Amino acid sequence: VSGRVIFFYPFSKTEITGGIKTVYRQAELLADAGIEAMVFQPEGHPVWFQSRAKLLDPARFKVTPEDVLVFPEALSGQIGDMARAPMTAKKALFCQNQYYMTTHALTAEPGFARHFAGIAAPSTVAAGFLERVAHLKDVAVIPCAVDPAVFAPGEKRMEIALVPHKLPREAEAIAKIFALKYPEFASVRWTPIEAKSERETAALLARASVFLSLGALESFGLIALEAMAAGAVVAGFDGYGGREYATVENGIWLPQDHLEETADALARIVKGLETGDADILSMRKAGLETAARFTPARTCAALQGFYGRLI
Amino acid sequence: VAGRIVFIAPFPKAQVSGGIKTVYRHAEILAGAGFQTFIYQPDGHPTWFESRARLIPRLFETAEGDVLVFPESLDGPIAELARQPTPARKVLFVQAHAYALLQEVPPGQFLGFTHFAAPSEIAKGFLQRVLRFPDVAVLPCIVDPVLFAPHTKRPLIAFLPQKRTREAIILRSLFQLKYPALKSVPWQAIENTPERETAMIFGAAQAVLALPWVESFGLVPLEAMAAGAVVVGFDGYGGKEFATTRNGLWLPPDHFEETADALARVLTQWDTPFFAAMREDGAATAARYNREAATAVLQAFYGSLM
Numbered sequence: 001v002s003g004r005v006i007f008f009y010p011f012s013k014t015e016i017t018g019g020i021k022t023v024y025r026q027a028e029l030l031a032d033a034g035i036e037a038m039v040f041q042p043e044g045h046p047v048w049f050q051s052r053a054k055l056l057d058p059a060r061f062k063v064t065p066e067d068v069l070v071f072p073e074a075l076s077g078q079i080g081d082m083a084r085a086p087m088t089a090k091k092a093l094f095c096q097n098q099y100y101m102t103t104h105a106l107t108a109e110p111g112f113a114r115h116f117a118g119i120a121a122p123s124t125v126a127a128g129f130l131e132r133v134a135h136l137k138d139v140a141v142i143p144c145a146v147d148p149a150v151f152a153p154g155e156k157r158m159e160i161a162l163v164p165h166k167l168p169r170e171a172e173a174i175a176k177i178f179a180l181k182y183p184e185f186a187s188v189r190w191t192p193i194e195a196k197s198e199r200e201t202a203a204l205l206a207r208a209s210v211f212l213s214l215g216a217l218e219s220f221g222l223i224a225l226e227a228m229a230a231g232a233v234v235a236g237f238d239g240y241g242g243r244e245y246a247t248v249e250n251g252i253w254l255p256q257d258h259l260e261e262t263a264d265a266l267a268r269i270v271k272g273l274e275t276g277d278a279d280i281l282s283m284r285k286a287g288l289e290t291a292a293r294f295t296p297a298r299t300c301a302a303l304q305g306f307y308g309r310l311i
Numbered sequence: 312v313a314g315r316i317v318f319i320a321p322f323p324k325a326q327v328s329g330g331i332k333t334v335y336r337h338a339e340i341l342a343g344a345g346f347q348t349f350i351y352q353p354d355g356h357p358t359w360f361e362s363r364a365r366l367i368p369r370l371f372e373t374a375e376g377d378v379l380v381f382p383e384s385l386d387g388p389i390a391e392l393a394r395q396p397t398p399a400r401k402v403l404f405v406q407a408h409a410y411a412l413l414q415e416v417p418p419g420q421f422l423g424f425t426h427f428a429a430p431s432e433i434a435k436g437f438l439q440r441v442l443r444f445p446d447v448a449v450l451p452c453i454v455d456p457v458l459f460a461p462h463t464k465r466p467l468i469a470f471l472p473q474k475r476t477r478e479a480i481i482l483r484s485l486f487q488l489k490y491p492a493l494k495s496v497p498w499q500a501i502e503n504t505p506e507r508e509t510a511m512i513f514g515a516a517q518a519v520l521a522l523p524w525v526e527s528f529g530l531v532p533l534e535a536m537a538a539g540a541v542v543v544g545f546d547g548y549g550g551k552e553f554a555t556t557r558n559g560l561w562l563p564p565d566h567f568e569e570t571a572d573a574l575a576r577v578l579t580q581w582d583t584p585f586f587a588a589m590r591e592d593g594a595a596t597a598a599r600y601n602r603e604a605a606t607a608v609l610q611a612f613y614g615s616l617m
Contacts, residue, residue, distance in 0.1 A: 099567060102484040129568060133489040169413065173525070176412040181441045216565065217481070240565045255563040257525055257548040259409060260437060 003066030003311035005037040018222040019096035027053035049198035063089035073101035090117040098129040123244040126219035145299040153231030154206030161208035177263035205230035215239025228287030235265035250286040314376030314617040315347040329530040330406035338364035360506035373399035383411035409525035431552040434527035461539025462514035470520035486571040513538035518577040523547025536593030557592040
């Protein structure tokens with residue numbers, strides 16, 4: 001293979017999003033599969049996780065007709081300009097948030113798909129949306145992967161872990177409802193995960209018995225799956241994109257405005273874990289099995305299929 | 312009636328909220344029923360709606376037999392007032408139960424409230440189960456059928472983006488991307504708009520997009536129904552008090568594409584019997600929240616306190 005896959009991700013190295021991490025993991029997997037892959041992030045490698053992915057030296061940014069330049073869905077500003085600009089390399093779009101994509105200027109331009117030789121998304125939920133809403137054709141699905149070496153159960157404590165940054169009001173309201181309605185669980189610790197490295201996050205999830213999922217406007221929603229891999233029982237919102245994996249067997253999933261019911265679900269899980277409730281234990285098992293399906297090998301096969309035909 | 316009722320509402324007069332308007336409507340009704348009723352809003356009468364309710368610039372010395380009605384936002388000066396000893400009875404009227412959880416002083420009996428009220432059975436249940444309020448009266452909201460009435464309808468989507476700004480932007484761009492043939496349909500944002508103007512816009516709109524957060528009731532969709540618009544969107548949970556499959560196209564709050572699809576359905580099938588029936592059902596739903604029904608409930612509740 002002569003061409004390279006270059007992920008064009010000029011974001012801040014302190015920005016924490018599952019999407020940025022996913023791209024680095026994909027670059028690693030492609031490199032492992034013998035395809036030269038790298039990330040263009042001029043500010044440097046993200047500070048909050050480690051990766052073996054190669055970074056492209058911004059001073060040497062030059063593409064050849066054999067290369068594929070992969071764009072994120074944030075098609076405004078510099079990214080939009082680059083996506084529009086004629087260049088010798090092929091371009092691909094990897095859309096990790098179908099909702100936000102609709103708000104970018106380039107998306108609204110008639111025939112914007114012509115800029116891209118290939119379009120991919122991390123879930124069938126997002127791919128279907130892009131085909132129906134943005135009228136794109138043949139959107140490939142490159143599933144996210146959960147690294148079982150990083151996300152695994154540890155010694156459990158009765159803790160509820162959560163990542164509140166997308167729904168802070170809901171997080172606070174649910175915590176207060178839980179405290180008011182279930183004073184018997186006052187000793188249960190709440191562990192918000194904010195601005196943490198991937199390893200720190202994995203350690204917190206490993207010891208948490210419960211995970212409150214606060215997904216919103218997701219194309220996939222990796223964190224809930226990582227929590228499952230870490231053996232936490234999940235309750236909360238699937239962010240719509242989480243329908244890719246959320247079932248009644250692997251979590252207690254509720255609509256985003258069901259705050260009291262979510263607090264009730266957390267209490268049910270806490271109680272179930274304390275008493276050894278078979279339903280809750282089987283939920284944890286189903287969560288572990290669900291996460292185990294999203295293997296790096298599966299992602300790698302999808303990556304090879306998608307980029308193999310572009311290079 | 313000897314005692315006086317004072318609604319504590321020291322909010323800026325420019326603040327637009329359905330809760331403030333509801334308090335003024337309750338005060339008007341109670342005054343009409345013979346109760347001495349006042350609103351304590353030192354900044355003056357709200358600028359965005361009209362009302363005959365009487366304002367007082369400062370609180371008078373309360374006496375036994377008086378009733379002070381507090382909002383759920385027990386922060387700052389309102390909390391100070393609630394803490395002051397008084398011979399009057401104190402009512403807590405919670406119109407936003409979720410917001411009540413998110414403030415410095417959680418509502419509760421320790422501030423001396425003896426009576427509790429909410430605008431819906433939904434909020435009542437929450438307050439009893441979660442905050443363990445002993446009894447909660449349901450005091451209904453009112454839709455003004457003279458103000459909120461249908462006018463000549465045209466393809467127009469009206470919406471209040473205030474509580475879900477980001478979602479409103481996404482929904483609009485998603486809609487226009489998926490339905491390019493409907494791109495010319497105007498989207499009218501209602502922000503800090505006077506009530507009369509809102510009523511005019513609703514009266515002309517074919518669709519009103521409901522974008523609430525967590526509501527105790529949700530007056531706006533009912534006003535839209537009264538104005539002959541088809542309501543599309545989210546019920547904010549509190550709207551489950553009145554939202555049915557017959558009176559609107561209601562969707563879970565993360566169903567964005569489906570919400571855009573529902574808006575397109577309204578605009579492209581406006582003249583069909585399905586939407587004629589939905590408008591009729593919406594109008595009938597809104598009509599249930601009338602002044603007469605509210606008068607009876609308010610008289611019974613406040614009458615028992617005085």
